Amino acid sequence: MHSLLARGNAVLAYTLSVLVTLTFACFLSTIMVDYRTATEMKTLKIEVKNLPEYGVSKKLNDLGHITFNLDTDILFFITINLFNWNVKQLFVYMTAEYETPTNELNQIILWDKIILRGENSNLHLKNMRTKYYFWDDGNGLRGNKNVTLTLSYNIIPNVGRLPIIGAIGSHTFSFPSQYTR
Amino acid sequence: MFDGFLDDLKRMNKRQFLYQVLSFGMIVSSALMIWKGLMVFTGSESPIVVVLSGSMEPAFHRGDLLFLTNYEEEPVRVGEIVVFKIEGRDIPIVHRVLKIHEKNNGTIKFLTKGDNNSVDDRGLYAPGQQWLEKTDMVGRARGFLPYVGMVTILMNEYPKVKFAVLACLGLYVLVHRE
Structure with a gap:
């Protein structure tokens, strides 16, 4: 009854059930948290070129160039105001969304940033270049009047759901009607 | 004994x-x-997957468990973490959607990238393949549980x-x- 095996088994089983309960409590405690926050964006320089995207196709595609400002206090808001133990990492990304004659919806991530817990995340970025190329699938950028920039973030928890939250606030700009040479 | x-x-x-x-x-x-x-x-052929590579670090490490859903009516959007299969590869890949283009008739093509990789996934796809389509998708990550898949x-x-x-x-x- 009191053999080493029986004791070891009891200790292991108890440890495991405590861990499972704690993990589940961690998940439950943050299931209802509202993570929304506000952001401010501005575009500075906007250009559009017409080039082939090498390695993808030989056709000429529109390539946008923008620089932007971004202001936000996301993780500050989440960790200080809500004091949340179930946020391991944020994946913050800026999306350009627009419509072209051939595609009714285009979404391109132009910039992203991984923010780990405890890192400074008061983002006040000035005159930033995009991290990824703004290639359109065709020639739909020149003269496009309605390109919307939005900021979203994917919360990676210690355990639980993986919500994607759109920050409040967006910025709309238009591309020039002439290609830059 | x-x-x-x-x-x-x-x-x-x-x-x-x-x-x-x-x-x-x-x-x-x-x-x-x-x-x-x-x-x-x-709705997913494989509702629970184990992360096998470090390409999504520091979000997901080797041995973490992901819970997937794959509902037909849910659209694919950028920023989502999807699991997809490539022809000629046995192991499904877990990466994030970087770009989507949705045609007027509803067909959608998308490009993915791992958070920890410096370039997009075109090099991982089948030779000549530039985009993923909905049929390539196994599911999208909805829930996360660390270590258990070890x-x-x-x-x-x-x-x-x-x-x-x-x-x-x-x-x-x-x-x-x-």
């Missing part, structure tokens, strides 16, 4: 032994039912561990009496 098991086995009569075999069968079949039930419930990684990398565990479990179920 092993002698004890053998003694137990000898003392059992035929009916008791059959009963143990049947209850073992019950355990196996109910596990299968739960898995198949999850497949129906989530058990299956251990079992797959050291088959001896797998057989040892299976043998112990089988013996226990067959011999154990209420």
Whole structure:
């Protein structure tokens, strides 16, 4: 009854059930948290070129160039105001969304940033270049009047759901009607 | 200890032994039912996956578990973490959607990238393939549980561990009496 095996088994089983309960409590405690926050964006320089995207196709595609400002206090808001133990990492990304004659919806991530817990995340970025190329699938950028920039973030928890939250606030700009040479 | 098991086995009569075999069968079949039930419930052919590579670090590490759904009516959007299969590769890949282009007739093509990789996934796709489509998708990540998948990684990398565990479990179920 009191053999080493029986004791070891009891200790292991108890440890495991405590861990499972704690993990589940961690998940439950943050299931209802509202993570929304506000952001401010501005575009500075906007250009559009017409080039082939090498390695993808030989056709000429529109390539946008923008620089932007971004202001936000996301993780500050989440960790200080809500004091949340179930946020391991944020994946913050800026999306350009627009419509072209051939595609009714285009979404391109132009910039992203991984923010780990405890890192400074008061983002006040000035005159930033995009991290990824703004290639359109065709020639739909020149003269496009309605390109919307939005900021979203994917919360990676210690355990639980993986919500994607759109920050409040967006910025709309238009591309020039002439290609830059 | 092993002698004890053998003694137990000898003392059992035929009916008791059959009963143990049947209850073992019950355990196996109910596990299968739960898995198949999850497949129906989530719409994904593989509702739970283990992360096998470090390409999504620091979000997901090797051995973390992801819970997937794959509902037909849910659209694919950028920023989502999707699991997809590439022709000629056995192992599904977990990466984030970087770009989407949705045509007027509803067909959608998308490009993915791992958070920890410096370039997009075009080099990982089948030769000549530039985009993923909805049919390539196994599911999108909805829930996260760390470390638990390490058990299956251990079992797959050291088959001896797998057989040892299976043998112990089988013996226990067959011999154990209420």
